[in-house]
Amino acid sequence: MRLTTKGRFAVTAMLDLALNEEEKPVTLAGISERQGISLSYLEQLFSRLRRNGLVKSVRGPGGGYRLAKKHSDISVSDIITAVDELIDATQCGGKENCHEGKPCMTHDLWSSLNSKILEYLSGVALSDLVASQREGKEIRFAVRRESRDNQLQHAQVAA
Numbered sequence: 001m002r003l004t005t006k007g008r009f010a011v012t013a014m015l016d017l018a019l020n021e022e023e024k025p026v027t028l029a030g031i032s033e034r035q036g037i038s039l040s041y042l043e044q045l046f047s048r049l050r051r052n053g054l055v056k057s058v059r060g061p062g063g064g065y066r067l068a069k070k071h072s073d074i075s076v077s078d079i080i081t082a083v084d085e086l087i088d089a090t091q092c093g094g095k096e097n098c099h100e101g102k103p104c105m106t107h108d109l110w111s112s113l114n115s116k117i118l119e120y121l122s123g124v125a126l127s128d129l130v131a132s133q134r135e136g137k138e139i140r141f142a143v144r145r146e147s148r149d150n151q152l153q154h155a156q157v158a159a
Helices: 005-020 028-035 039-051 076-082 107-122 126-135 145-158
Strands: 055-058 064-067
Touching: 005 028, 005 039, 005 064, 005 076, 005 126, 028 039, 028 064, 039 055, 039 076, 076 107, 076 126
Parallel strands: none
Antiparallel strands: 055 064
16 A cells, blocks of 8 residues: 555645745745646646645736635545545455455455545644644644543453
């Protein structure tokens, strides 16, 4: 399982846009220069981001891109799925045909991991990344201790 360059660059570009859009629209050339991402690649990504309602373009002199929603209303998973990035730990792409046409023995494990990754990325908003960059805070999301303790107690009772 891996997150490809497409997803990583899309999140990086959206974060750059969020950090720099306050005064005027942000140009793709500016993002390209700051982040070292090719302009043509950014054009492809932003076309998909625009189609999915995450950014809007501003035409004319001083034009560029702005976010189409509030920072807090855009999750990392929104960005990744908008650029057609799939995060899949299964060997079969979720088709359950990984072992001679049937699910392999560990299919449910990898499917569960997919759900957890998506849950995590859905819980991280663009505003969290902005705050992290501006305030120098590390973003940490983990299962709350009480929740994990309840799961352990539930497992012990079931056994």
